Amino acid sequence: MGKEKRKSRKKSKTSKREVSSSDSSDDSSTDEEELKERKRQKAEKKARKLGKRLQSETIAGYSNESNPFGDTNLTERFVWHKKLEKQINDGMDIKELGLRAERKRQENRMKEIQSVKKRREERELEKAQAEEEALLLNRERAAAEAADLEKKEEEFHLQQAKERSIIRVKEGRAKPIDVLSKNLNAEPKEFDLHSDEPHHIFAGLTYKEIQALKLDIRMHLELDIDSNLHQTFWHSLMVVCDHEENEIRRRDEADRARMRGEEPPVHHFEAGLHKTVDDDVKKMFENKTVTELQDMDDEIQDVIDRGGGDVEYWDAVSKRLKVYKARAQLHEIHSKLRVDAQVAQSAAQEQAVANAMGWLQEQELGGPPRGNDDxxxxxxxxxxxxxxxxxxxxxxxxAGEPEPEPEPEAGSLSPTLYDESDFRADQLMxxxxxxxxxxxxxxxxxxxxxxxxxxxxxxxxxxxxxxxxxxxxxxxxxxxxxxxxxxxxxxxxxxxxxxxxxxxxxxxxxxxxxxxQKIMGEAEPGEGDYRGEVAIEQQAYWWHDKYRPRKPKYFNRVHTGYEWNKYNQTHYDHDNPPPKVVQGYKFNIFYPDLIDKNTAPTYRVIPDGSKHGETALLIFQAGPPYEDIAFKIVNKDWEYSHKRGFKCSFERGIMHLYIKYVFPFPSGHFLRDS
Known part of the structure; x- marks a missing residue:
């Protein structure tokens, strides 16, 4: 068995060698692929490992429960594995891809975010400051414009007050404030040289009239602020007005108490100033200049500050001194205006004489100029x-006349005295x-x-x-x-x-x-011529103003309505009416003081020079003392039927003229006289 196994191994090895030798051409390619595959697998493994580490850590410093983004999955970070694999394959150091490097990069990003946030806050702060500065600038500009508008409004009210004064003076119904304003604001050539001093205006005024005058003075004091002279004038006049108001109130209370059989009230007498020394105080302050009164006021204030003497008495004297100082200031202002007016009017009179005599024309033609001896x-x-x-x-x-005596030396103010016997009778006058x-x-x-x-x-x-x-x-x-x-x-x-x-x-x-002599008959014994006329004080009579030339008073009305012609009926209706047109007038002219009451006033219509004759002048004429008065009216045909509203009558001193135009209006115009 062992031998067989060894044989099989040898055979396999030999077969492998044979295969390897036969496939020697493909070995190199497979080795490279295997190397790449191993590197890829290794990089993928490292990337997964690094991804797990990165996913497990909270780099941003936030958690799922605590973060400003409301993200409950904030810690589950996204890891780009393919990117990590590529970076590892490209040979990037793993330390640069690690958690520490990522934390460092995150810290840098957070620093950059904080710096951006700080810059944004600075920009917002700068923007807020700029808006606040712009708002303050707009407020200052608006305040300046409001002050300018207020000043213009005050100037307008002051100008209107002056215009009302001028109108009342022209119409003969001047109030005390009108006289004061006229003399103060008049040009030197128009100043009344015969006018009384301003503080004399209170003479003869009732308590209500003084109160009304006080309101007018206060209005001018608040509005007439451009001139220091005018401010001093109105302020001094207000002081005098307060004093006169108190005086007349005390006199009225004393008169009422006297009528009831009682003693005057205690407050009727000025505190600290007994009535027995009142005249002495007046004499002490009368005919004094402003400078002298100011010096006296300083001395009295020193006494009051030191507490010497009767302080209550000196306090009362100081109050009375302010009134006399105000009167002295009014006197100086009035005197200055009068002197300026005299100089201007004298120059104007000399100019008028020179123009009348032709001296200016002569000098222009080359004649000898008039010198000035001064x-x-x-x-x-x-x-x-x-x-x-x-x-x-x-x-x-x-030339046979004797030579004149030489002129006196400079400084002589009296003429030379001559003997009457040295002259003939025809030389004397x-x-x-x-x-x-x-x-x-x-x-x-x-x-x-x-x-x-x-x-x-x-x-x-x-x-x-x-x-x-x-x-x-x-x-x-x-x-x-x-x-x-x-x-x-x-x-x-x-x-x-x-x-x-x-x-x-x-x-x-x-x-x-x-x-x-015819009426009285011959003079009887004991009778003779009598020339016992005595000069009396001039006074203004009630009929002086009655016969003064003036414009009549009037209360008029104009009647307007709609003209429903074909055009207006086509283009307008009652919800969207056409423009109103004048359909008539009602004139009520008052002539209560006519000298000849048997002659009724008349009226006439004349052209007014308008371009197309759309308007005309309706003139009312009456006898003295009334002047003619004219009104501009629409130049249309009149309805003369009383059923149509026409009325022309003069009764109880009132001229009534009620007119209505022909309806519908004709195209032609005409003028009429009556």
Whole structure:
């Protein structure tokens, strides 16, 4: 048995050698395939082993129960076995594919995630800050715009208040605030030089009127903030208004108590200031400037701060001092405005005289300019002597006239006294006549009657135009020593004019005297002329405003409706109506103070110059003291039937005119008079 087995083994070996030798060409290929297969199997084995290790560990640091993704299978990681096999076959180190390397890579990824998250948070923070800054900027811009709009609104309300004041003044129904606002805001050329000081406006006002005035003053104090002068004015006026309000309230309470037979209430008297020393306090503060009152106020405040003396008394004096200081400030502001107005109006008057006399035209044509004596005293003196010599040449006495005395030295304010015996009778002038002639000249200049002067100057200077005109200017514009004598033809013309007016006045007085003698009869013994007229204080009568020219008041209405013509019926309905058109008017014009109440007002319609004649002017006319008033109306045909609503009547001082247009409207227009 053993031999057989050995033989069979030998045979098999020999057969194998034979097979191997026969298949020697295929051995190399099979060996390579076997090597590759072994490597693949080895790599697959390592990959499975590595995959199990990777799957069993929580690399990300999360668990199935605790993770921000809500994944209950988070620890069951996906392992890419084919990728691992390929990397192992490619010769990559197994350590780089191990758990430690994976953890390191995961840490790097987490760091990168944290850095990205941090950058995102920084961007969000920067974005939030930018939005906040933009919001703040928008708020500031909106606040600035709101302040600008508020300022414009205040300016608008102030302008409207001024416009209302101007309208009330023009219509003769001015309130106290209108007078104050007019004088404060008026141009220097329009300032009323005869107006009273602002704090005098409270005289004669009732308690309710002072309260209404206080509200108006507060409104101007809040709105008129662009000018420091105006703010000082309104603030001072408010102080005076508060004082006047308290005073009139105390007087009313005292009057009521006196009517009931009671003593005035305790609060009627100012605390700390007895009525016996009230007059002394007033005398101490009257006729003081703002600076002096401010110094006194500082001294009183020092006394109050130190606590010396009667503190209650000095506190009452300090309150009274504030009122007097406010009045002094109002006085200074009013004086400043008045001085500016006087300068501006004087300049305007001189300009008007120069225009009337033609001096500006003469200078433009190359004539001698009018100098200013204030600029150069010596030049003014030379001009005076030159013009005086020119007057001597034009005078009828000629050069035989005695030389004038030299002018006094600078600083002398009184004229030189001459002896009356040194002059002839025709060289002397009566002071009354001189004053009358001077007044006549001032009236002529004030009323700008320059044409008469110009004609007289041309006639007088026909032989010597330049010398005569210069002398005439000297006569009109200069007073004092060196003024030419009153023998000039212009003066003779003025004397004749004044004489004619005096003769006319004398003639009227003579006629009135004769008429009075006829009525009274001859004077009996013991009777004589009586001229005991006494000048009394001027006052405003109730009828002054009644006959002042003014516009009438009116309350009017316009009637509108729809015109349902073919076009409107086609394109519109009652839910979507067409545009309204004017169908008529109702005019109610009030004329309560007509002087001639027997003559009714009239109306007429005239063109208004519109392009196609769509509108016209309806003018109402009445007698004095009312001015004409006009309204713009639609130029259409009227319905004159009373059944259609037409009415034209004048009753109880009211003019009624109710008109309605013809319906449907015709295409033609016409105008009418009544």
């Amino acid at each position: 600029d150069d005293p010596m030049a003014g003196l030379a001009e005076t002597e030159k013009e005086a010599s020119q007057w001597r040449e034009l005078s009828p006495r000629g 009566d002071p009354e006549e001189d004053f009358r002639e001077l007044q006549a000249m001032r009236k002529q200049v004030a009323h700008e009657e320059g044409r008469m002067f110009q004609v007289a100057a041309i006639e007088a200077s026909a032989d010597a135009p330049v010398q005569g005109d210069q002398a005439y200017r000297q006569m009109v514009t200069r007073t004092g020593e060196g003024r030419p004598e009153w023998s000039h033809p212009v003066n003779r013309m003025l004397n004749n004019l004044v004489g004619e007016r005096a003769e006319n006045q004398d003639e009227l007085e003579a006629r009135a005297k004769i008429q009075a």
